[in-house]
Amino acid sequence: MTRKTLVDKIWDLHVVEPGAADLIYIDLHLLHEVSSPQAFAGLREAGRPVRRPALAVATSDHDVPTDGRELPSDAGAAKQLQVLTDNCRDNDIELHPMGSPGQGIVHVIGPQMGLTRPGTTIVCGDSHTATHGAFGAIAFGIGTSEIEHVLATQTLRARRPESMAVTVTGELPPGATAKDLALGILAAGGTDAGTGTLIEFRGPAVRALSMEGRMTLCNMAVEMGARSGLVAPDETTFAYLKGRPRAPRGELWDQAVAEWRTLCSDPDAVFGRELVFDAGSLVPRVTWGTNPGQSVPVDGVVPDPADRADPGERAAAERALAYMGLRPGTPMREVGIDVVFIGSCTNSRIEDLRAAADVLRGRRVADGVRGLVVPGSMLVRHLAEQEGLDRVFTAAGFEWRMPGCSMCVGINGDTVAPGQRCASTSNRNFEGRQGAGARTHLVSPATAAATAVAGRFATPADL
Ligand SMILES: CC(C)[C@H](C(=O)O)[C@@H](O)C(=O)O
Numbered sequence: 145m146t147r148k149t150l151v152d153k154i155w156d157l158h159v160v161e162p163g164a165a166d167l168i169y170i171d172l173h174l175l176h177e178v179s180s181p182q183a184f185a186g187l188r189e190a191g192r193p194v195r196r197p198a199l200a201v202a203t204s205d206h207d208v209p210t211d212g213r214e215l216p217s218d219a220g221a222a223k224q225l226q227v228l229t230d231n232c233r234d235n236d237i238e239l240h241p242m243g244s245p246g247q248g249i250v251h252v253i254g255p256q257m258g259l260t261r262p263g264t265t266i267v268c269g270d271s272h273t274a275t276h277g278a279f280g281a282i283a284f285g286i287g288t289s290e291i292e293h294v295l296a297t298q299t300l301r302a303r304r305p306e307s308m309a310v311t312v313t314g315e316l317p318p319g320a321t322a323k324d325l326a327l328g329i330l331a332a333g334g335t336d337a338g339t340g341t342l343i344e345f346r347g348p349a350v351r352a353l354s355m356e357g358r359m360t361l362c363n364m365a366v367e368m369g370a371r372s373g374l375v376a377p378d379e380t381t382f383a384y385l386k387g388r389p390r391a392p393r394g395e396l397w398d399q400a401v402a403e404w405r406t407l408c409s410d411p412d413a414v415f416g417r418e419l420v421f422d423a424g425s426l427v428p429r430v431t432w433g434t435n436p437g438q439s440v441p442v443d444g445v446v447p448d449p450a451d452r453a454d455p456g457e458r459a460a461a462e463r464a465l466a467y468m469g470l471r472p473g474t475p476m477r478e479v480g481i482d483v484v485f486i487g488s489c490t491n492s493r494i495e496d497l498r499a500a501a502d503v504l505r506g507r508r509v510a511d512g513v514r515g516l517v518v519p520g521s522m523l524v525r526h527l528a529e530q531e532g533l534d535r536v537f538t539a540a541g542f543e544w545r546m547p548g549c550s551m552c553v554g555i556n557g558d559t560v561a562p563g564q565r566c567a568s569t570s571n572r573n574f575e576g577r578q579g580a581g582a583r584t585h586l587v588s589p590a591t592a593a594a595t596a597v598a599g600r601f602a603t604p605a606d607l
Pocket residue numbers: 178179206269270271272285553
């Protein structure tokens with residue numbers, strides 16, 4: 145009887161050469177235009193080919209305009225997209241460029257194609273690679289020199305991460321979503337609770353989440369300082385993957401599922417760290433500060449920094465409130481907003497758009513509010529249009545955009561103006577993230593939609 149965590153089991157299966165940092169085999173390497181150019185340049189200079197081009201898949205997501213233009217107005221962004229195209233062509237790597245049916249945010253297209261699979265190792269030059277962990281994969285972000293190493297060898301030198309268990313007990317109450325759960329766990333544990341670990345999310349409330357909800361949760365594991373997060377695969381995982389274009393078929397499918405069923409932590413596995421969170425009393429949340437751990441219930445108030453005993457925390461809270469332009473004690477429901485962004489690899493999948501559209505059907509955004517819906521991929525956009533969601537959004541006064549990272553990080557030009565307040569379904573509310581001086585409040589898609597209608601923070605139940 146072993147006492148291994150799921151992370152250790154998957155890791156062990158991938159060790160090519162043990163060491164202080166192991167050399168591990170990488171099953172899937174995802175690429176985008178922002179973090180890959182130098183890695184390809186390094187290979188070229190060294191005269192080395194890409195070792196396993198068939199195990200790499202690239203997409204254009206961060207730089208792409210989402211307003212229908214064919215090229216970014218920024219010359220640097222246009223160049224980056226062209227360089228990715230050239231690198232993929234020269235190295236025989238599958239690319240989903242702007243405008244193509246498979247294009248989308250890298251963390252949205254991997255799962256939707258059935259490329260993201262249980263028990264695999266997945267890397268990408270992007271911190272939110274953790275999203276893929278929802279399928280029971282070890283998936284984490286890497287730096288440029290590591291991208292080059294993976295391209296050249298299909299392996300990576302990496303320290304085995306410590307396993308952390310985040311056990312979510314109880315049941316999510318109606319109205320509370322996976323995003324609220326992620327924000328709740330972050331508020332409870334803080335943004336360093338998982339530093340250096342790989343978090344296994346488990347417990348009944350996690351099992352009850354859809355695959356898309358699990359992706360939202362794992363996406364935000366990195367905001368707890370973790371290298372990544374994962375969820376052991378189960379029937380929900382298999383049902384999601386079955387029939388996807390790149391998923392195994394026929395006999396291979398049956399074999400794969402039989403193998404995937406063995407992927408779980410042993411009952412008495414030892415975790416380096418543990419956090420237990422009760423989902424039973426969770427309500428929709430909204431961030432008030434400048435890190436994702438600083439959130440309160442939507443029916444709460446802006447906290448008072450003076451209540452913090454720790455001087456460092458107090459100073460950080462004061463600084464956050466100054467940046468956010470908020471006064472302690474203000475009910476969040478009285479805080480007016482200028483922009484609502486529904487998108488990003490956290491919340492731009494079809495269930496997210498359905499949740500937002502359900503709230504917006506037959507309603508209008510408040511006067512003066514700008515609303516943007518940016519689907520995570522061309523496929524999500526297409527599915528949404530088939531269901532008529534695009535018409536719900538446009539009738540409500542939202543802009544219906546082309547897929548990409550967009551206002552999550554603002555490098556494609558979709559930004560929030562200085563001093564403006566944005567209710568955003570993304571994962572980071574750092575200073576300047578959505579534009580210089582922009583004030584970001586992280587919320588779920590349902591809360592974002594209700595907030596757009598009310599013009600101030602609101603939940604669907606408030607409308
Ligand atoms: C541009 C990219 C490397 C970056 C990341 O690593 O996460 C971005 O996706 C982000 O979310 O800030």
